[in-house]
Amino acid sequence: MSGLKQGELQLHGRGLRCVRGGREVFARLDFAAASGEAVAVVGRNGSGKTSLLRLIAGLLVPAGGTIALEGGESELTLAEQCHYLGHRDALKPALSVQENLAFWADFLGGERLDAVESLATVGLDHAAYLPAGFLSAGQRRRLSLARLLTVRRPVWLLDEPTNALDVAGQEMFGGLMREHLTRGGLIIAATHAPLGIEARELRIGGVA
Numbered sequence: 446m447s448g449l450k451q452g453e454l455q456l457h458g459r460g461l462r463c464v465r466g467g468r469e470v471f472a473r474l475d476f477a478a479a480s481g482e483a484v485a486v487v488g489r490n491g492s493g494k495t496s497l498l499r500l501i502a503g504l505l506v507p508a509g510g511t512i513a514l515e516g517g518e519s520e521l522t523l524a525e526q527c528h529y530l531g532h533r534d535a536l537k538p539a540l541s542v543q544e545n546l547a548f549w550a551d552f553l554g555g556e557r558l559d560a561v562e563s564l565a566t567v568g569l570d571h572a573a574y575l576p577a578g579f580l581s582a583g584q585r586r587r588l589s590l591a592r593l594l595t596v597r598r599p600v601w602l603l604d605e606p607t608n609a610l611d612v613a614g615q616e617m618f619g620g621l622m623r624e625h626l627t628r629g630g631l632i633i634a635a636t637h638a639p640l641g642i643e644a645r646e647l648r649i650g651g652v653a
């Protein structure tokens with residue numbers, strides 16, 4: 446018995462060990478996050494923040510330990526319930542803003558929300574037909590954030606999500622994160638900057 450309420454999620458990692466290029470990055474790492482919670486993963490450069498997000502997203506295999514999501518959709522894997530937003534925006538420069546979003550919606554599958562509405566929310570509705578290659582760094586980040594809205598997934602794994610966002614963009618993103626948490630989602634974000642919402646700190650590798 447997990448003791449979770451209906452619709453409640455609990456993500457946890459226990460005794461995680463990460464090895465990259467034959468070198469141990471971290472070991473004996475524990476973490477937990479439940480519905481409505483945000484965790485800010487902090488630590489010096491190279492301490493393994495991105496690696497931890499990639500382990501949770503199923504993009505890397507742990508050298509030890511376990512990661513599990515309790516209370517999610519039983520027929521879906523953890524990876525299928527995660528959005529992983531890397532620090533480099535994964536966009537196709539020759540496709541328009543709207544086509545990039547449609548590509549991601551097709552690729553990720555599941556219930557799809559209105560792309561026009563998602564673009565308006567992140568302030569990119571005026572650029573829907575512009576090739577993504579023409580976007581500024583902050584606009585590229587905003588387009589990546591629109592992906593979080595177009596396909597709903599409960600676990601957001603965000604790598605330096607506020608990079609390149611202006612003050613208004615950071616406020617908009619703070620609102621999106623708060624709404625996601627209110628809906629019962631959870632967030633794990635690797636960050637060197639304040640996340641802009643209340644978050645529990647998970648420090649990797651000692652003081653930066």
Ligand SMILES: Nc1ncnc2c1ncn2[C@@H]1O[C@H](COP(=O)(O)OP(=O)(O)OP(=O)(O)O)[C@@H](O)[C@H]1O
Pocket residue numbers: 465466470488489490491492493494495496497635
């Ligand atoms: N593909 C790879 N092959 C080998 N080693 C790697 C690879 N990717 C990352 N590493 C190493 O793993 C370690 C952790 O990297 P990671 O990107 O997870 O750190 P980080 O805490 O996110 O760093 P930063 O704050 O600089 O973004 C670093 O020493 C890095 O060089």
